[in-house]
Amino acid sequence: MQSKKTPLVIGLDPIYSRLPPAIRGHRQMNDEFDAAAAVDAIFDFCTQAMRIVAPIVPAVKINIAFFERYLWEGLESYYALISEADDLGLEIVGDVKRGDIGHTAEMYATAHLQNSELTGLEDVLAPDAITIHGYTGADGIEPFAKMAAAQGKGVFVLVRTSNPSAGALQDFKDSSGQALYEKMAQVVGEIAGRPEYMGEKGYSDIGMVVGGTTPEATTSLRSKYDNIWFLVPGYGAQGADAVDCIRFCKPDGTGALINASRSIIYAYEKPKYKDQFGDDWKKCLEQAVVDAKIDLSTAMQSKL
Amino acid sequence: MQSKKTPLVIGLDPIYSRLPPAIRGHRQMNDEFDAAAAVDAIFDFCTQAMRIVAPIVPAVKINIAFFERYLWEGLESYYALISEADDLGLEIVGDVKRGDIGHTAEMYATAHLQNSELTGLEDVLAPDAITIHGYTGADGIEPFAKMAAAQGKGVFVLVRTSNPSAGALQDFKDSSGQALYEKMAQVVGEIAGRPEYMGEKGYSDIGMVVGGTTPEATTSLRSKYDNIWFLVPGYGAQGADAVDCIRFCKPDGTGALINASRSIIYAYEKPKYKDQFGDDWKKCLEQAVVDAKIDLSTAMQSKL
Numbered sequence: 001m002q003s004k005k006t007p008l009v010i011g012l013d014p015i016y017s018r019l020p021p022a023i024r025g026h027r028q029m030n031d032e033f034d035a036a037a038a039v040d041a042i043f044d045f046c047t048q049a050m051r052i053v054a055p056i057v058p059a060v061k062i063n064i065a066f067f068e069r070y071l072w073e074g075l076e077s078y079y080a081l082i083s084e085a086d087d088l089g090l091e092i093v094g095d096v097k098r099g100d101i102g103h104t105a106e107m108y109a110t111a112h113l114q115n116s117e118l119t120g121l122e123d124v125l126a127p128d129a130i131t132i133h134g135y136t137g138a139d140g141i142e143p144f145a146k147m148a149a150a151q152g153k154g155v156f157v158l159v160r161t162s163n164p165s166a167g168a169l170q171d172f173k174d175s176s177g178q179a180l181y182e183k184m185a186q187v188v189g190e191i192a193g194r195p196e197y198m199g200e201k202g203y204s205d206i207g208m209v210v211g212g213t214t215p216e217a218t219t220s221l222r223s224k225y226d227n228i229w230f231l232v233p234g235y236g237a238q239g240a241d242a243v244d245c246i247r248f249c250k251p252d253g254t255g256a257l258i259n260a261s262r263s264i265i266y267a268y269e270k271p272k273y274k275d276q277f278g279d280d281w282k283k284c285l286e287q288a289v290v291d292a293k294i295d296l297s298t299a300m301q302s303k304l
Numbered sequence: 305m306q307s308k309k310t311p312l313v314i315g316l317d318p319i320y321s322r323l324p325p326a327i328r329g330h331r332q333m334n335d336e337f338d339a340a341a342a343v344d345a346i347f348d349f350c351t352q353a354m355r356i357v358a359p360i361v362p363a364v365k366i367n368i369a370f371f372e373r374y375l376w377e378g379l380e381s382y383y384a385l386i387s388e389a390d391d392l393g394l395e396i397v398g399d400v401k402r403g404d405i406g407h408t409a410e411m412y413a414t415a416h417l418q419n420s421e422l423t424g425l426e427d428v429l430a431p432d433a434i435t436i437h438g439y440t441g442a443d444g445i446e447p448f449a450k451m452a453a454a455q456g457k458g459v460f461v462l463v464r465t466s467n468p469s470a471g472a473l474q475d476f477k478d479s480s481g482q483a484l485y486e487k488m489a490q491v492v493g494e495i496a497g498r499p500e501y502m503g504e505k506g507y508s509d510i511g512m513v514v515g516g517t518t519p520e521a522t523t524s525l526r527s528k529y530d531n532i533w534f535l536v537p538g539y540g541a542q543g544a545d546a547v548d549c550i551r552f553c554k555p556d557g558t559g560a561l562i563n564a565s566r567s568i569i570y571a572y573e574k575p576k577y578k579d580q581f582g583d584d585w586k587k588c589l590e591q592a593v594v595d596a597k598i599d600l601s602t603a604m605q606s607k608l
Contacts, residue, residue, distance in 0.1 A: 013408065034423040065404060065411035071383060071425055074415075076376040097404050099437055100369060101467040104317065107369035111378075119338040121375055133403055133437045135462060137469035158439060163405040165441035172487050175479040183476050 004058040006293045007249055009093065011233070011261030012049065012081075013063040014042040018266055020281035023048075039070050039077045047084050049265055052286050056293065059091035061231075061259050062127070082125050092127040093231065093257070097158065099133025101140045108132075109147035113155075129154035131209055131231065134184055141191055141206070148205045149197055154229070155206050157188045160218050162211025162234035171217070179217070181210075189225050201254070203229055210248070212240030212258070219247040222255065230256045236263030236292070242299035251304060258296060264288045308362040310597045311553055313397065315537070315565025316353065316385075317367040318346040322570055324585035327352075339377045346370070347381045351388050353569055356590050360597065363395035365535075365563050366431070383428050396431040397535065397561070401462065403437025405444045413451035417459075433458035435513055435535065438488055445495055445510070452509045453501055458533070459510050461492045464522050466515025466538035475521070483521070485514075493529050505558070507533055514552070516544030516562070523551040526559065534560045540567030540596070546603035555608060562600060568592045 016024070016032045019041055024030060029041035050060060062081060067074035085092045098108040116124040132144050134157040141157055148155045160170050160181040170181040185208060191197065192206035199205050207229035210218045222230070230248040234240035235258050248256035267273045267288035268281035277283040320328070320336045323345055328334060333345035354364060366385060371378035389396045402412040420428040436448050438461040445461055452459045464474050464485040474485040489512060495501065496510035503509050511533035514522045526534070534552040538544035539562050552560035571577045571592035572585035581587040 015407070031423065033421065035420075035425045036423075038422070063408060065402075065408045065415070068415040069411040070422065071415060071420065071428060072376040072379040073425065075379050079375060097402070097437070098369075099403065100401050101465065103319070104367060104369045107373040111369070111372040111375060116339075116375065117337065118342070118374065119335065119340075121339045121377065124375060133401070133439055135437055135439050135473060136465045136467055137472045137474070139467040139469040161405065161440045163440055163443040165443040168441045168491060169439060169484070169487060170441075172476070172484055173478055174476060180473070180476055180484060183473060187472060 054088035094127030105143035162213040212245040236260035358392035398431030409447035466517040516549040540564035
């Protein structure tokens with residue numbers, strides 16, 4: 001993150017029907033309903049997109065659901081993409097939102113955080129960090145935290161999401177006025193603060209997912225949890241602006257990964273970029289990343 | 305469920321190191337760290353177990369984490385097991401605990417509830433029902449509900465889990481004394497009650513996961529949500545007894561699926577069964593199912 005000088009993370013949630021015609025129209029990859037063709041097209045698109053963004057952003061967030069939709073064929077492609085990202089020097093957040101307790105959680109943690117040691121799969125890399133659900137409490141967080149620490153990786157627990165109906169549950173308040181998401185942050189913060197999970201540079205291996213669309217309600221988390229990385233979805237397509245998102249960064253620029261997905265990877269659909277670069281979807285994507293970096297950087301400067 | 309006259313569901317969460325020696329010792333399946341061998345052993349064990357239980361229980365719950373641990377090799381095996389279960393006439397609950405919003409939730413719902421129509425994967429069946437997280441609120445439940453209704457299937461949303469630390473969040477109370485799990489039940493109940501999700505016999509396609517270990521706190525849900533199926537984990541190894549669990553059944557015996565996993569599938573480790581059947585793990589398993597059925601039936605009789 002330091003070397004790329006931006007908190008921007010590019011989210012990959014590839015949908016076949018929105019892939020650029022240049023990829024969808026490929027002789028072998030022109031069938032949305034053929035699992036192999038669709039998976040190849042998605043893999044190709046993501047790989048090319050990552051080659052463009054690798055020199056200019058520190059990390060990608062890969063949304064496993066868009067691969068899981070193609071069952072085990074998709075899952076194989078998901079792990080292959082992680083190796084590609086690693087080769088490109090990108091940090092990888094696996095957006096898997098798994099959540100369970102005890103032995104089941106250990107199994108999920110093994111699948112999604114441990115670089116495989118299984119014969120036949122020993123070259124497979126797992127992401128550098130993943131997202132998880134924390135609804136079951138500490139029992140559901142600790143097995144992931146332990147695996148993350150053992151592998152030198154990270155975990156982001158969902159604390160406050162940015163979707164419209166999130167508040168109905170996450171803003172549920174107790175008699176003292178504490179909201180559920182604050183209680184969730186407290187549970188996460190207690191685990192994150194333990195010495196065994198404290199990584200380098202004063203940050204814990206355990207972070208929080210907090211949406212950028214609720215800045216008033218959530219920026220207090222930044223000051224309250226000094227040792228926490230925040231993964232911030234919602235920048236771009238979901239309606240959070242740069243000023244909202246940048247609140248999660250400390251003055252030195254660290255402390256937040258700000259994710260933009262659709263606004264970047266489908267930039268070639270926007271008239272703004274189409275007019276400038278025509279059918280060159282890669283140039284559209286690259287320009288959208290550059291624009292987002294400038295947008296965040298400007299917001300950061302005005303905050304300081 | 306009606307024809308098998310029991311609410312008992314057998315949970316399959318197969319761990320290689322606990323498989324019976326007869327399977328682990330098989331020439332081609334005797335290597336825990338070889339992905340193909342381990343997956344074969346687990347698949348073989350689960351298939352044999354299902355053949356035993358199919359005539360005497362209505363459903364199995366397959367925990368995907370224990371397959372996902374073997375990455376895409378495991379996932380292929382998971383779906384193959386669902387087809388086997390279907391051939392045996394079992395209903396299948398996919399214990400996947402996915403949870404996300406919008407388009408991502410649609411992708412998960414497609415992967416886990418829609419029988420595949422993809423070329424190359426068109427024979428693949430998805431489970432009859434799955435478990436999901438509801439922390440993101442209605443936005444995270446509705447895409448799954450819609451897919452379940454379209455496919456004639458079901459969804460169980462985590463409301464109150466049975467693990468020790470669950471209470472820290474799920475019993476979080478507002479100023480009126482309503483606990484978070486009750487609020488979650490309310491969000492689920494509102495969706496479940498919509499006409500488009502009302503299935504046959506007065507039950508909704510949308511159910512709730514409520515642990516058997518907190519009977520005082522949760523049996524009120526049974527009377528409050530008349531049209532809800534409850535999936536009840538915790539019977540057996542996790543410490544809930546038959547009387548606790550049977551509270552979720554209505555007087556006609558419907559309304560709950562009571563799950564036992566480890567206490568059944570690893571019955572051959574228990575002296576009680578070992579003494580009776582020696583190394584015959586299948587007889588141990590069968591007897592454990594019969595005993596559990598009688599236990600639940602006795603509890604049901606004494607309740608009426």
